[in-house]
Amino acid sequence: MKITGVNTGNTAYVLGCAALVMLMTPGLAFFYGGMVRAKSVLNMMMMSVVALGVVTLVWVSVGFSLAFGNSNGGLIGDFSFVGLRDTTAVVGAGIPLQVFAMFQLMFAVITGALLSGAVADRARFWPWALFVGVWTLVVYVPLAHWIFAVDGFASAHGGWMANALRALDFAGGTAVEINSGASALALALVLGKRRNWPREPMRPHNLPNVLLGTGLLWFGWFGFNAGSALAAGAVAGNAFVTTMTASAAAVISWLALEHRLDGRPTSLGGASAAVAGLVAITPACGFVDTVGALVIGLLAGVVCQLAIRLKYRLGYDDSLDVVAIHGVGGLLGMLLIGLFATVAVNPAGADGLLYGGGLGQLGRQAVAVLATVAFAFTVTYVLAWLISRTIGFRVDPEVESEGIDEAEHAETAYDFTPLTSSIGRTT
């Protein structure tokens, strides 16, 4: 049967962007993997790998349908797209539904993978895989429905946040960033601190890998943000400009503050800064102009950096700072939309306080932020607690001190036997 209404340009664009966003998850594996100690790098990276596996299966079976199917009261979709077998449906600006579903899948995958940073070195592998699958269904899918399912796009009726509240979130400040931050906090609290944290030094073992991961994330983020226009056009172009501007500004402000506070601009600081800037601009990239992006980026580099210090004050072991970078960065970006949004860049947006729009949009943004934090934290806490109390979530203390890679995967990332040594070589 002949399919009508497909716009080949937009379809090609979104297909390419979906592949770019897919690359962010392996990128995240390097970003996180380099930050842990050598004895747990494989487990860290495997948490991202298995997210690609599990979340994809959840998504193509029922996840996408529940997120973008016709809404039940603005809270959750229906089963109309189960199995993603409809090859004829076309949505938005001439994009096949299946292409849209794959673009959205990559968001679901990386959001789940992001949480792994909170439980470095100590989460058992299969309980993690179970967690990330169920979490996608009960936390990510409802949030994606609330904010991403726009009325009349994939289905007649979408979620309450986008349509009834009319909060603005271009590429995932709520469902991806704040969600992962709030959920990571819940997960870190349920699993508890690593042994001897923070007394024992847990230095990153491979900063070049962190920087490689940062590069892949940054590259993929153009698909994430500019791709969220879901059409190759001016709004996508603006999102590209604001994305680059904000991350660049965050790098500069982070390094300057770090130099002042700690004495040196560090590579881990630069890497964290780029991601913090990208996170903060994510919800705003399609609604603000270059000036807004610059301010959002500069603030992200300062606020996210200071937020990292909270975990030492409050004593939660969010090992790789998902809360400070994704949670706080997303929150910052969502709220600043209320100040810097302007319809000059996107008629589908709104005017913020600084563009004569009053306080209304800021209020709507705040409601979306609070609802996301409350929902994500609560449901994630209950889910992680259930897994913890039934099949167990955390490795034994001996495993933690000897290294989770050996115990969970029977592998070690690096052969530390010197190449020229004749002692200890058995093969």
Added chain:
Amino acid sequence: MILVTAIVKPFALGDVKDALERLGVLGMTVSEVQGYGRQKGHTEVYRGAEYTVDFVPKVRVEVVVADEVAGKVVDVVVEAARTGKIGDGKVWTTRVEQIVRVRTGERGADAL
């Protein structure tokens, strides 16, 4: 016979080796070691968290020489390893009772 032991900065090894060769010292044993003296370790900061690295990498050079050249050997090693900055290392000497060349069974000064 005297065992001269030098703990030096890793990058000084090349200069120390060249200096010993110029003096006619025919062999040496080198190992990578870690430790600290008066300079202590150093501090690294990761996302605001401070870690103190107590032990600093050094190279240990060991040569056994005849009594009459030991003083000269110590002098050239010290000169080659010195940068004038803290952490340059130490050189000390130890009297050696016996030395045997494994291949030939030669002993004492003949085995040097």
